[in-house]
Amino acid sequence: MKSISKILVAIIVLLSFTSCNAQTKNQKTETVKIYGNCGMCKSTIEKAGNLKNQSIVNWDKETKMATISYDSLKTSKEKILKRIALAGYDSDIFLAPNDTYSNLAGCCQYERAEKTIAKMDETKMEMETKDHSMHSDEMTETQETNTLSVVFDTYFSVKDALVKTDGNTASAKATELLSAINKVKMETLKMDVHMVWMKVLENLKAETTSISASKDTKEQRASFISLSESMYKLIKISKQETPTYYQHCPMANDGKGANWLSKEKEVKNPYYGSMMLSCGKTVETIN
Amino acid sequence: MKNIKLNLTAFFGMLLSHFAYAQNVVNYDLTITDTIVNYSGKEKRAIAVNGQIPMPTLTFTEGDIAEIVVHNKLKESTSLHWHGLFLPNKEDGVPYLTQMPIEPSETFTYRFPIIQSGTHWYHSHSGLQEQIGMYGSLVLLKKKDDPTFRKGIDDLPEVPIILSEWTDIKPENVHRMLHNANDWSAIKKGTVQSYSEAIKAGHFKTKLGNEMKRMLAMDVSDVYYDKFLINGKNESQLSQFKGGEKVRLRISNGGASSYFWLNYAGGKMTVVANDGNDVEPLEVDRLIIGVSETYDVVVTIPNEDIAYEFLATPEDRTNSASIYLGNGKIQLKSRMPKLKYFEGMKMMNDMMNMDGSMDDMGMDMSLQKMDMNTVMYPEITGNSEMKMDDKMDHSNHSMKTNQDIVTLNYGMLKAPQPTTLPKDAPVREIQFELTGNMNRYVWSMDNKVLSESDKILIKKGENVRITLYNNSMMRHPMHLHGQDFRVLNGKEEYAPLKNVLDIMPMETDTIEFSANAEGDWFFHCHILYHMMAGMNRVFSTGDYVNPNLPDKKWAYKKLQAESNKFHFMIENDFATNGNDGMAMLQNTRWSIGTEWSLGYHDGHGYETETHIGRYIGKNQWFMPFIGFDWRYRKQNGEIEKNLFGQTNTKDQRAVLSLGAEYTLPMLVKLQGEVFSDGNVRFQLMREDIPLTPRLRWAFMVNTDKEYMTGFKYITTRNIAISTHYDSDMGIGFGATLNY
Structure with missing residues (x-):
């Protein structure tokens, strides 16, 4: 009995050691903006971004900023943000597919930075002028x-x-x-x-x-x-x-x-x- | 010094050189080498041409003379086939049919005039080399003064796009595993469709019905791929394009066995050509590109500072590849939802007769117009399979199903010019039934593989009209070498010209062409593993003398043998109570198999059974065989009695046998055997009953009052943890290794 508990302790120590190790190896942390609204958005964003042993995403619904920590050998910021965009949430690199966005729950329909995607030709000029004003x-x-x-x-x-x-x-x-x-x-x-x-x-x-x-x-x-x-x-x-x-x-x-x-x-x-x-x-x- | 100079010139020649001579000869040097690639995180062997995968894009203009010098630096023979090109038969690049294989360190020159335009591609036609890198785009431009030159299409900026897939498993092993009905691919893809999954989905009866009809789990494709690639990359960006610009994508599907759905985030796509032939422009939301087909698609980049995703999704939707067109933030396209496999299985059950033939239930299906797989598409039929995910529920409720999605099919294609054949030529009618056997991965035409068929002789000048009926469970992209055929799709004289016809299960399509190209032309399914399983024919004008192939008779035998090779498999269960295993050597019809059961001491005994049999019939449910049994055991002469009252000590026995195996509904194998000592034995057996995605149940019972039952949990491709109870050897635990 005693030996079993000893073995168990040894295993637990070993496991916790390896998991600690895994977390610190090649870890990179960045803060990025992800558009969204509410607590429901938070859980969708984090679920889409999190991947076991690869990435952890923590999104703040107040600031709309996400802290993403990831193993830089296994994945990248782009890969994580792509997954989040495919779940319906825009970032500064990826825009969510329009149908995925419109399938979000009503409370999650955040204001999109670019609202001109759907109407292409009419709004093109506007976009250009806006662009110019922002150049300087x-x-x-x-x-x-x-x-x-x-x-x-x-x-x-x-x-x-x-x-x-x-x-x-x-x-x-x-x-x-x-x-x-x-x-x-x-x-x-x-x-x-x-x-x-x-x-x-x-x-x-x-x-x-x-x-x-x-x-x-x-x-x-x-x-x-x-x-x-x-x-x-x-x-x-x-x-x-x-x-x-x-x-x-x-x-x-x-x-x-x-x-x-x-x-x-x-x-x-x-x-x-x-x-x-x-x-x-x-x-x-x-x- | 001279040597160095020579080397230098050779070196420059090896680079992708592009010399235009006065006679308009366009020369390419292609050096084929082994290489190591890393697409999935693992380093694997592949084949590169001029150091790259895909092979370099070759560009010619109609009227040029192509001169392509191939240097084979591999340790194996190779070849290059110019897919979709009209050329002299000896330049077609099929080893043992139009030329001898290009042997290691040999140099071979292909030289032919370019007499057409359009998007084509080229690939190795040797073995499975196409799977590991030997594919590339081949673009034939129109001359500026071509009367068919289309302003606004032919003058657009263009990009060659070649789709492909990568597997970490050696293609030879992929092929072998397919023949052994190894379901590792299905496990990786999540498409085992086991009983537990069926029950969860409320489809237990569907699964039962499926096995009653002796079908294995159905899938839209057979191979698990680690990565899908566009121009050799899973993800890439073409940032040279600006908002408002139109781009022509010259897309070829260089995948060995994957159909791809094409979707674009920036709106509709305009299809302007197919298989290198212009078609009347068509606006679609999406299209599926069959293996080895080509489509030219025009897309618009609707916005200045946004790049739009062009998404290629394999038909099984396990993953995808993307290329972003434009600059700035990337507008993604939503991923295609997972297939509802049990809906597909249910549909298959309804369509499949008990005798294994297909029943189209009175629907005349053709030209991809009625995609039976649609029952599996959640984006069309709605998401009935509610995921148990907590948060998903909500989004599913508002999921709008869209029946307005315009999907391209062959019925919509229309040639811009009449394509009619010479009217007064004699017509030759040929019919093919496409046949297959998923369980043993036999793919054939009229239930005959290439090694069982002669060349089909056609006369020069004849109009050949071929009617194809797909009586198998998979779709097949049928490709004809050296000429285009008309697809009779109701557009009358404007029937589109193609060289690959995708034909879905139960469809009937008619194609026709004027036989004016001399020589031996391959006609085959372009799914690489189907081709290698024998789904091929040769059309021959008979009298063609090929300087590259002196002994045509001998060569044809070699060609036939290529697609009817023996496949080896071996499996052994290293258990606490003994070793159980089997080894098999099989080809299309023949099976040589040995099973053994070796105890660890004389009391348990040692036993082997060897069967040499031949599969009969289209479904290959019946296999008569001759056998040899040998057994040694020490049990003090105890006498065993079988159900028929025949006795046997079985302590030491060596007998010959004559028997047969028949696959019953539920895929149970019934085996009857008469031994040379007069004994008779009947046995029922089923292995690999999929209880859960990875758990398999097996049982065996026979009239010698022997029985066995066991479970196997598949952990990796080659290893399973197993336990079984055996009437001879008792209970045991162990590990099953297979190759």
Whole structure:
């Protein structure tokens, strides 16, 4: 009996040793973008990409980035991405077959980067012009800061409207903000900004939409809490020319406290309006 | 110094040189060498020409004189056949039929005028060399002032595409395994269609019915391939093409036994030629290219910054090969879904009579128009076989089945010019029934292999009309050397010209040609392993004197022998209770087999049975034989009594026998034998009942009150783990090795 357990231990040790060994040999890890939406996409993407003793894929549905680790002697990034594309998910190397994409579950029908595949001749010209605008790197650089700063500036307008407890203006400004968000070409963003952008995008859109849909400042303020959180993450990673102040009011949000961003150091609370205009303090200065 | 110079010139000659002389002679030097390739992760032997696989693309213009110098640096003989070309018979490249084999270190020059245009290809016609690298594209361009020159087609940028497949198993072994009904290929392909799989798919009755009709698992192809290749690569890109451009693909199927489905991610394809002959342009979604056929297809690259996948999928859909046309992100084409084999089996059951012949149930099938395999295509018939995969369920629900897919068939092909034969020529009618036996891998015409048939004499100037009926379970790409035939497909005087006719099971097709090419022309199934099994004929105008083949009678005998070779197999079970095994030497009709059972001590005894038999009939279910039994055992003279009351000690015995074997429904073999000592024995036996994809059950029982039952789990191509119980030797465990 004893000898059996000894043998078992020996076998287990041996096995774990070999498996450890296998994992570290020729291992390569890369981060790539894979378009997708939800948890269901995640499992499909990972299932398609994973192959025993060859590759492990971990896709983040927030950032749409996948970490792929693979044995570079046995397989390649291209092979893995090809399998994932054949399961319906685009990447920067492969585009999924159109019929496979349209057979994805409704919630997985992510927005495709290239929507012009099906209509070939009519859209060809458009594609070309788009191409030209993207050729100059400097141009995209300026564009990036421009588009994001438009987002921030519009956010400040929404905030100012809420400070004044002006539901109509807040709603109008939120509509502006939404279009500014939609105009951002995320592929032109820097990698780290891009990652955060992908993470917060959905929230930004959702909260902005609900602010724009309502004229009631109470509802708008509730959405503004979460919107400000996302904006904070975004402004922290993207470099802006002038400092921004991250401010906190401990009483807002039914005593749970809430934050907002401001261009001015002076506290002007967007959650209470004139009632408690100066309640709050600057918790962080973002340069 | 002179030597070096000579060597240098020879060296340059060996390179793919392209000298155009004043007489318009286009010269190629082809040096054939052994090489090592690695397509699948393993290094294997292959054959390269000028150091490359596929062989270099040869390009000529109509009116040129082709001069191709072949240097054979192999250790075996070789040959090159110019597939689809009209040329003098002595240049056709069939060893023992139109020339002597090109022996090792010999140089042979083919020289012939180019009198046609179109996409063709060339390959070795010796043994199985075509499987391991000896295939290449052959492009014949139209002259600029050709009246048939088509603007917008013949002036497009073009790419030769040659499809092929690779197996890590030596082709000689592939061939041998096919003849021995070795199912390793099926295991690798996942197409064993065992009882467990049948039950899972709800098709137990189908499987039972199939075995009742004495059929082995049906498949659309026989060989497992490790890789499929387009121009020698599994995946490649042609990034020179830009968005909006049209490209003409000159596609040849150089595969030894694979049909390929062709699909394109960038929309429809326009078929503009077939087997080197122009056809009226046809827009299709997909087409299947038979073994050795050629198709010219025009595709458009619809977008600037996207490359589009041109996908070649073998008919069994085990894998695929791709070439990407264009630059940028790659737009993939969805893979063809796996075949629903049990649906196909069910259909086969309905079509197969108990006597092994096919019944088309009153449907006149022809010209690929009614593809019975369609029942197996999920993309057409819907995915009834729901995969148990958790996430798959969801996607399957919304899976749209598409009946609007336009698939090319021969009925659609139309020649741009009339192709009628001379009207007043005498007509010669010939009929062929394509026959086969999957179990023993015998493929024949009218149930006769080449070694059982003489040349078919035809007269020069006759119109030969051939009606083919495929009464076998596989499709066959029938190829005629040296001339094109018209396929009578209802297009009247515009019937398309072809040199390969794919004919599906139960189809009847009629082809005709004017016999004006002198000499001996091969007519055969182009599936390499079918050809080597004897599915060939020779059309001969009789009076042709071939300077490359002095003794034609002797040569024909050699040719006949090539496709009726003996195949050897041996198997032994090294078990704890003894050794059981057998060895067999078989060809189309004859079988020489020895079985043995060797114990480890005298008490268990030693026993061998040898049978020499001949298979009779089309289905080869019946085999009379003569035999010899020898046995030694020490059991104190104990007397055994058989069911007929005959006695025998069996302790020491050497007898001759006369008997017969008959395959019963369920593939059970009934053997009856009369021995020279007057004893009679009947025996029922079945080996290799597929319980699961890898588990086989065997049993044997006979009137000597001997019985055996055993299981075998197949682990690799040559090794299985086995256990069996034997009435003589008791229970045993061991390993079965086979070759």
